[in-house]
Amino acid sequence: MPTRYILMTDSTWEGFLKQGDQLYEYLINHFEDMFEPNGDIKRFDMRYMSYLTSGHYEKVMETYGEQVHKEIIPWIHEEYQSGRLFNKDHWKPFRDQLWFTNMYYGYRKLFCFQNYFYFQLAVERINYDTPEGGLETSNDFQVALYGWKEKGIEKIQPDDQIILQDDMMMPERHWKWR
Numbered sequence: 001m002p003t004r005y006i007l008m009t010d011s012t013w014e015g016f017l018k019q020g021d022q023l024y025e026y027l028i029n030h031f032e033d034m035f036e037p038n039g040d041i042k043r044f045d046m047r048y049m050s051y052l053t054s055g056h057y058e059k060v061m062e063t064y065g066e067q068v069h070k071e072i073i074p075w076i077h078e079e080y081q082s083g084r085l086f087n088k089d090h091w092k093p094f095r096d097q098l099w100f101t102n103m104y105y106g107y108r109k110l111f112c113f114q115n116y117f118y119f120q121l122a123v124e125r126i127n128y129d130t131p132e133g134g135l136e137t138s139n140d141f142q143v144a145l146y147g148w149k150e151k152g153i154e155k156i157q158p159d160d161q162i163i164l165q166d167d168m169m170m171p172e173r174h175w176k177w178r
Helices: 013-029 057-082
Strands: 003-005 046-048 091-095 103-113 117-129 135-148
Touching: 013 091, 013 103, 013 117, 013 135, 046 057, 046 117, 057 103, 057 117, 057 135, 091 117, 103 135
Parallel strands: 046 135
Antiparallel strands: 003 117, 091 103, 103 117, 117 135
16 A cells, blocks of 8 residues: 655654654554554554665565564564663654655664664654545554665665664664754
């Protein structure tokens, strides 16, 4: 089903902070509702985290999307059980790097897929086209492609400047982006 991302009515940083608070409240009050009865994430999708990954995420989604979806579910539940997932200090708005009037709410700890790709968990408010031709708005888990690690290269690509620590927390440099 094709999607249309919501254009913010207030695309200021203060507006993003307000929507981020709303998405955080949705996350903590409707966590179980973000999953299908069979445990799958409702409307799972992938996006880019940065301008540099914007040209790569669609191919990654096409090739690995189903596997990423399957493998991130237990990781999300592990983050939930640890208490980290609902720690508001680990969440913040991220301005879309191509559509500056859009944002997503991103989690600081990165998910590593096959010791190669790194993804940021996100909650995003998205408009979906319904089969009846209408429009439905939903808050859903997504993943944002953060980067990948080439064999023999310690720095995360395509940025080639970041070395991740063992705790898999996004470095300050990217965490402080507005």
